[in-house]
Amino acid sequence: MSQEKVFDLFPSLSEEQKAVLQPLTAVKEPADAENFLGQLVAYVVPFQNVTDQHLKKLFPKAKKLKGPKLDTFDFRKLSYLGWIESSTLMYLVIERDGRLDGVHGSFNRSAKYGICSICNRHSEVGLFTARTKGSGQDNFIKRGNYICQDSATCNSNIDTLEYLHKFVDLLQ
Incomplete structure (x- = not known):
């Protein structure tokens, strides 16, 4: 159900992007969630640099x-x-x-x-x-x-x- 909600948030995902989110189904414990979110940090788009x-x-x-x-x-x-x-x-x-x-x-x-x-x-x-x-x-x-x-x-x-x-x- 979590994976379904995530995929609904991003309706136009490529197969590569879906593969990145696939381990979400293995999350059972809070520690698993922390590990999964830690892997996603590399894909976070930062706020535009401000001067x-x-x-x-x-x-x-x-x-x-x-x-x-x-x-x-x-x-x-x-x-x-x-x-x-x-x-x-x-x-x-x-x-x-x-x-x-x-x-x-x-x-x-x-x-x-x-x-x-x-x-x-x-x-x-x-x-x-x-x-x-x-x-x-x-x-x-x-x-x-x-x-x-x-x-x-x-x-x-x-x-x-x-x-x-x-x-x-x-x-x-």
């Missing part, structure tokens, strides 16, 4: 953008890049269709646990809100939702990019 120049192009209005220390990130384990600056300003960078897209907004930490809109898991969350252009000349609309306070934890919890893309689409 400080990329960040400045994505957020041209942010004059005092410091950005995160990019050399501390393992891009193979990222689904998105997120960081907080000046305690309440948060930046998110996602990759979609081979290009980078950025969203920034305010982030208010809370001492509450809830369901994150990005990873869809229960964790310590905060309210992320972004201003978007409204229908009028100078009209702006604030939109947002609760997301994990720690983007590293959120990245490790992500199973599918569906929720991440829905969240960014809501903000834009």
Whole structure:
């Protein structure tokens, strides 16, 4: 049943790709699953490499953008890049269709646990809100939702990019 679910996620697999996923049927214990996932690491497509120049192009209005220390990130384990600056300003960078897209907004930490809109898991969350252009000349609309306070934890919890893309689409 697991193999069926995996193959449904990737409907256009080649025979070689199916052969890589074939050992999934032998997984019976958690240790077997860890070994199988360890073998798949070589096939993981990493998040696009980001530089400080990329960040400045994505957020041209942010004059005092410091950005995160990019050399501390393992891009193979990222689904998105997120960081907080000046305690309440948060930046998110996602990759979609081979290009980078950025969203920034305010982030208010809370001492509450809830369901994150990005990873869809229960964790310590905060309210992320972004201003978007409204229908009028100078009209702006604030939109947002609760997301994990720690983007590293959120990245490790992500199973599918569906929720991440829905969240960014809501903000834009």
